[in-house]
Amino acid sequence: MSEPTILWSSSVESYIKKISNRPVIGLDRDGVINKDLFTYVTKPEEFEPIDGSLEAIANLRKNNFKIVIITNQGGIEKGIMTQENVESVHQRMFELLGKAGCPSIDALYYSVSSRKDDMYAKPNTGMFKRCEKENPHIKFAGGYFVGDKMSDLKAAIKVNAIPVLVRTGYGLETEKELNKFTYKTIKKRTVIFDTLSNFVDWVVLH
């Protein structure tokens, strides 16, 4: 009686196929993972997670998604903070993620400016391209990029990821902006959730 065995193994195979093909989830930082202070997060104490966001990232990890954080940190070039300051904030974020059950992510990139002519700053795609070059298992095309600003959605579209807007941080303002005629095409492609946690609940079932 081999039939039950075949059924069992094919379902395991399809499960393995499903989890190894999990898309890349790109995440903006401020206003998505931590509360946007509407200024710069310059020290670890100022990193305040949005309710449920760390647990949501842990849930992505448990479900075998590839996770990359891509964040503009324009305060560096403005002299408001140093790269060391930003890295100490990230250290704090990784500690908190670890406590929430997420021992690792795939990569994190930050830009030192938010200038339009900086190829690395979103909405430009320099950070995404560099990430793909340095991490051959990361392909944003077909994945998702979650953010709270128009620059996040624009960058997502440029790398062929599905733009995800969350209503935290600048999200509500961005949602209003999306209704302008100029953003018609971006709006069509964008999926909107209240929080990162709500997005993750949805995406793990897809």
Ligand SMILES: [Mg+2]
């Ligand atoms: Mg943001």
